[in-house]
Amino acid sequence: MRIEDVVCPFCGCLCDDLVVSVEGTKVLSVENGCTLATEKFTGDHRLAHPIRRTGGAWEKTTYDDAIRETAEILLDAERPLLYGWSGTFVEAQTLGVHMAELLGAVIDNTSTVCHGPSIMAIQEVGHPGCTLGQVKNRADVIVYWGANPIEAHPRHMSRYTTFTDGFFVKSAFRERKVIVVDIRETDSSEIADEFVKVTPGGDYAVLTALRMIVRGKGDLVPATVSGVTREQLFRVAEICLSARFGAIFFGLGLTMSRGKSKNIRNAIELTEELNRHTKFTISPMRGHWNVYGSNEVFTWITGYPYAVDFSRGIAFYNPGETTSVDLLRRKECDACLVVASDPGAHFPRACAEHLASIPTVQIDPHVNATTHLSRIQIPVAVTGIDAEGTAYRMDGVPIRTRKLFSTGYPDDVAVLGRVYSLVKEAKG
Amino acid sequence: MRVILKTRPRKKPHVPIEAEGIIPQNFLRKNDLTVYEGNRERNLEDLFFVTVEGPAVSPDQVEIILTGDTGRIKRVGEYMNAGRIIIEGDIGMHCGNFMSAGEIIIRGNADAWLGREMRGGRILCEGTAGDYCGAGYRGEKRGMRGGTIEVMGNAGDFVAEYLSGGEVIIHGNCGDLPGVEMRGGTLVIGGNCSRPCGNMTGGTCMVIGDPGELLPSFRRNGSTEVEFGGKKFRMAVFRGDVANRGKGTLLVKEEAIISRSGRDERL
Numbered sequence: 001m002r003i004e005d006v007v008c009p010f011c012g013c014l015c016d017d018l019v020v021s022v023e024g025t026k027v028l029s030v031e032n033g034c035t036l037a038t039e040k041f042t043g044d045h046r047l048a049h050p051i052r053r054t055g056g057a058w059e060k061t062t063y064d065d066a067i068r069e070t071a072e073i074l075l076d077a078e079r080p081l082l083y084g085w086s087g088t089f090v091e092a093q094t095l096g097v098h099m100a101e102l103l104g105a106v107i108d109n110t111s112t113v114c115h116g117p118s119i120m121a122i123q124e125v126g127h128p129g130c131t132l133g134q135v136k137n138r139a140d141v142i143v144y145w146g147a148n149p150i151e152a153h154p155r156h157m158s159r160y161t162t163f164t165d166g167f168f169v170k171s172a173f174r175e176r177k178v179i180v181v182d183i184r185e186t187d188s189s190e191i192a193d194e195f196v197k198v199t200p201g202g203d204y205a206v207l208t209a210l211r212m213i214v215r216g217k218g219d220l221v222p223a224t225v226s227g228v229t230r231e232q233l234f235r236v237a238e239i240c241l242s243a244r245f246g247a248i249f250f251g252l253g254l255t256m257s258r259g260k261s262k263n264i265r266n267a268i269e270l271t272e273e274l275n276r277h278t279k280f281t282i283s284p285m286r287g288h289w290n291v292y293g294s295n296e297v298f299t300w301i302t303g304y305p306y307a308v309d310f311s312r313g314i315a316f317y318n319p320g321e322t323t324s325v326d327l328l329r330r331k332e333c334d335a336c337l338v339v340a341s342d343p344g345a346h347f348p349r350a351c352a353e354h355l356a357s358i359p360t361v362q363i364d365p366h367v368n369a370t371t372h373l374s375r376i377q378i379p380v381a382v383t384g385i386d387a388e389g390t391a392y393r394m395d396g397v398p399i400r401t402r403k404l405f406s407t408g409y410p411d412d413v414a415v416l417g418r419v420y421s422l423v424k425e426a427k428g
Numbered sequence: 429m430r431v432i433l434k435t436r437p438r439k440k441p442h443v444p445i446e447a448e449g450i451i452p453q454n455f456l457r458k459n460d461l462t463v464y465e466g467n468r469e470r471n472l473e474d475l476f477f478v479t480v481e482g483p484a485v486s487p488d489q490v491e492i493i494l495t496g497d498t499g500r501i502k503r504v505g506e507y508m509n510a511g512r513i514i515i516e517g518d519i520g521m522h523c524g525n526f527m528s529a530g531e532i533i534i535r536g537n538a539d540a541w542l543g544r545e546m547r548g549g550r551i552l553c554e555g556t557a558g559d560y561c562g563a564g565y566r567g568e569k570r571g572m573r574g575g576t577i578e579v580m581g582n583a584g585d586f587v588a589e590y591l592s593g594g595e596v597i598i599h600g601n602c603g604d605l606p607g608v609e610m611r612g613g614t615l616v617i618g619g620n621c622s623r624p625c626g627n628m629t630g631g632t633c634m635v636i637g638d639p640g641e642l643l644p645s646f647r648r649n650g651s652t653e654v655e656f657g658g659k660k661f662r663m664a665v666f667r668g669d670v671a672n673r674g675k676g677t678l679l680v681k682e683e684a685i686i687s688r689s690g691r692d693e694r695l
Contacts, residue, residue, distance in 0.1 A: 078466030079443050104467030123567035204605075204626065208645045211671040217645075220670060225644050262586075262608055262626060269627075269672075311467040312446065318566060320540060320559065321521055331442040334466075 007401040008037040009087075009384030012286030012394030013153050025386070025405050034154035046365050046409075047379035066378050067415065070337065071422035073359045073375075074103055077335035079311065083324050085297075086110040086288035087340030087364075089389020089401065092412035093290075093297040096339060097308075099420045102427050104311050106333075108324045109294035110287070110341050111306040116319055117255040118284045119295065119305050121264035128271050130247070130281040131395045132159075137166035138279075141243035143179045145267065146203065146253020147285045150187040156285070161247070162191065168245075177239055181206070182253060194236060201258035202226025206233070207266035213237040214273045241277050248282040255284075286394035288341070289384075293392035328354045336360045340412065344369030363415055380412050387411035429484030431455045433476040435496030438465070444520060445475060448503040452490035452511025452530065455480070487511045488530070494519075499539070505532050508549070521558070524551050527575070540584065546594065548575040559584035559603070562596040562615075572596065572613065588615045591631055599657075607633045610676060618656065628669050628676035636661060639680045645671040646678055654679065 006018040019031040020041060030038045050066035051058045074080050082100050085093045086109050093109075100107035111119060135142070142161045149156040157163050165172045180192035181203070189195040198206050202225070209225040212218060214237055223230050240246055248271060254263045267282060274280040286292050295305040302308045304317035307324070320326055324343065327333050328351035335358055344352050345368060356373040363378045364370070371377050381387035384401035386409060392398050433450065447463040449472070454461060461472040472478060476496075484490050487510035494504065499518035506525040515523075518536035528547040533554075540558035543551045545565065557579045563586060564571035571590035582600035589605075591613040598606075601619035610628040617624070617633070622640030625633050636656050646668035654663050663679040 078440060078468055080467075120566060204623065205641070205643055208626070208643050208669070208671045212645055215671065215673075217670045220647055221644055258604060259623075262605060266627070312464055330444075332444055332466075334440055334443065 003402070003404055005402075006404065007384055007391070007399055008033055008040070009289045009382070009391065009401055010036050010040045011153050011289055012292065013156055013159065014289055014391060014393040014399050015155055015159065016399055020404060022404050025407050027385075027404070036154060041385065045367060046382075047367055047377060050376065050378045053375050061376070063378065063410070063415070066376050067418045068422065069376060070361045070378070071419050071426070073335050073361060074099075074105070074337060074419070075423060075426050077103075077105075077333075077359075079327075079333050080105040080335040080337070081324060081327055081333040082107040082337045082339070083343060084110065084339040084341030085294040086291035087383075088412045089290060089383045089387075089391055090293045090297050090398075091389050092339070092416055093294050094301065095413060095416045095420055097298060097301045099416070099423055100308070101302075101310050101315075102420075102423050104313065106307070106309045106311065106322055106324075106327060107298070108307045108322070109298065110291055110346075111295060112319070112323045113256075113325060113346055114252065114287050114291065115255055115284045116306055116323065117261035118250075118264045120261035120319060121268055124261075124265055125268050125272070128268065128275060128281055129283050129395070131397055132283075132393070134245075135247045135281070135283075136160045136164055138168050138245040139166075139243075139247040140169060140175050141177045141179070141239060141246040143181065143240075143246065143248040144188055144192075144285075145181040145248060145250040146183075146255075146257070147249055147251025148182070148186040148188045149249070149285065150191075152251070152287070153285055156249075157188075157191075161249075177243075179236060179239060194232075194239060196228055196232060196236060199227035202228075203254055203257060203263050204259040204266055207263065207270050209233050210237055210240075211266070211270050211273050214241065214270070214277070240274055240280070243278050243280070246274065246278065246280040248280065249285050250282070251285045252287075283395060290391035292394055292396060293390070293398075296392055296396070325351055334358055338362045338364070338370050338374070339416070340364060342368045342370050344371070344373045363412065365409070378415055379409060380415055381407060381409040383411065389413075429455065429490045430481040431490065431492045432479040432481070433472075433492065433494050434479075435494075435498060435501075436475055436477060438475070438497075440466075441497060442500065445501045446503055447501050448506040448525075450492060450494070450501075450504045450513070451506065451508040452492060452513070453487035453509065455490050455492065456484060456487060499536070502539075505530075508532075518555070524549075527551075537581070538579075542579075543572055543575070543577045545570070546572045546575045546577065548594075550575060551577045553577070553579045553581070556581035556600065557583040557587075557598070559586055560589060561587045561598070562591060562594075563587070563589035570611070582619065587617075588613070591615055601637065607631070616656065624680075625676060625678050626669060627672045627674070628678070629672055629674040630676050632677045632679070634663065634679040635684075636681060638684050642666075642678075642680070643669065645669045645674075651682060652679065 021028040052061040179194045180189040181196040271282040302315040307322040309316045309322040360374045361376045362374040386407040388403040443466040449461040490511040495516040502520040508527045521539040524543045529549045537555035542561045562572040570592040573593040578597045585603035587606040588596045593613045595614045597616045599618040602621035607625040612631045615633040620637035646666035662682040666678040
């Protein structure tokens with residue numbers, strides 16, 4: 001059976017034009033998708049049933065027992081952490097936040113090791129952003145800063161920027177200029193009209209220099225700034241100033257390098273400065289397909305986008321204090337529930353070690369690095385393949401993912417709903 | 429009056445304690461103070477051996493002494509307005525938040541956000557301080573507004589972010605971006621740092637050690653002589669951050685500038 005307009009649950013692009021052929025519960029082929037999408041739909045390493053660690057070995061257990069034990073672990077903890085959420089749909093995320101409030105837990109999503117600093121900067125100076133449709137139809141200057149879309153978001157360029165024509169950009173190839181800023185040559189930098197190579201950790205100074213030039217204080221810019229020549233800085237500023245509509249996209253090269261949120265703040269202030277002369281926007285290249293959704297859900301329920309601490313009964317937010325990596329590094333948590341993400345693979349070693357030393361429960365369809373740190377793993381359906389639910393694209397547009405077939409696995413809402421009921425019963 | 433709070437051994441010593449109730453005015457008369465251990469509310473006596481010596485009629489006669497395993501206790505001295513707190517060891521985050529008067533002395537190290545949004549009074553940290561010492565809360569437009577923080581050791585990143593008034597003195601080194609977004613007050617760094625005063629709009633920052641790389645957005649504006657720790661230093665004066673129409677002052681040791689002049693054509 002051929003299913004059209006399938007939404008891809010892999011990266012923040014959330015492409016909604018895939019054509020997937022299925023037979024029973026098997027995906028035969030994926031059209032329009034990138035390699036990452038094909039791999040996600042055809043990959044098949046699902047855990048068959050819940051597992052539980054006893055002694056040094058895994059044993060098979062039932063959903064009933066696994067869910068009951070999960071609730072007991074969380075209720076017993078003085079500082080439980082509910083981490084992940086970016087790989088599931090918003091209905092499940094909503095349940096997670098309500099459960100965190102009941103438990104007095106800390107709830108955090110993967111922005112904490114990703115675009116969290118971007119949100120901190122936005123809280124300081126705002127976000128001059130737009131949807132990807134605006135970029136596609138209007139932008140004649142595209143800047144990728146600290147991002148490598150060809151490898152990380154393979155269809156970003158062909159759906160929204162460099163390789164696609166828009167309503168006001170009739171011939172993208174001729175009319176769109178692409179600037180790539182990175183610390184090394186990448187596949188993306190090869191197709192750039194202007195590649196700016198910055199010494200690692202030097203982005204803040206380069207952004208400052210560009211702001212000075214746009215503001216008319218270019219006389220003060222020295223011969224080189226963080227490895228970038230004065231001439232190139234002026235050239236880049238000129239390209240931006242002569243744009244009709246410019247769009248800056250930035251990735252983890254900017255958020256997770258030295259300066260962190262201050263880099264993003266500087267980039268936003270450059271965007272504001274450019275807006276005195278022409279139209280410019282700035283947007284983060286979000287990673288997980290529904291990480292934006294987790295920020296939305298957390299914010300509409302608690303007022304804060306990630307790292308929300310309910311231990312005092314009210315929501316408190318302070319990255320650096322209530323963020324997962326910091327909590328785990330300081331060994332604060334005494335229990336952890338991981339939903340739809342893989343901190344075992346992405347967190348620093350000290351954090352993974354602490355996860356292994358406390359009761360950690362994972363709710364995830366697949367066996368991954370976190371499985372090896374967990375006491376219990378409960379497999380669920382994969383949203384966008386055998387479960388459906390709402391997700392938010394990287395520009396904040398909600399898109400409902402589709403269910404291609406039924407496998408009999410419960411979805412995240414079914415499992416979390418039962419844990420929530422047990423917690424609610426105990427808390428009264 | 430002297431109140432001695434000695435920590436009791438805990439089953440989970442890493443779980444943080446939030447104790448904004450530990451301020452001098454709360455000990456004037458006997459009341460049931462509670463603190464939070466993780467998500468559990470506890471009586472002060474459950475976590476501390478409490479000894480009270482002598483009387484007091486006003487909060488400025490109260491001295492609190494914290495001893496034992498105090499490195500995980502957060503928010504001690506929050507909103508304090510009189511008296512004195514002496515911490516014999518390390519202290520957790522947010523010590524002296526919003527304090528307006530009185531004195532806090534820390535014999536060990538302080539964790540992040542020491543004296544966050546402080547309005548007045550004095551904090552002395554004899555060890556090292558963490559990140560965001562004398563800074564503001566996330567998204568807040570003003571950090572510390574008055575009073576003095578003195579750190580004898582080093583401090584972390586983003587020291588005195590959004591500093592708006594008062595004085596922060598770090599005798600050791602600072603991390604990255606001290607005085608970032610600074611808009612008033614004085615920041616003195618006795619040691620080294622990197623990228624001081626990014627985006628500053630006002631106030632004065634003085635770096636006695638090596639300032640590391642300077643941002644390109646500071647305009648040289650003569651030199652001056654200052655005194656620090658009983659010694660005189662010849663300082664280069666910069667105005668900035670010009671990317672932000674800033675009118676702040678950054679003083680950097682002249683020798684540090686000369687040794688770097690090969691790399692920086694402004695000098």
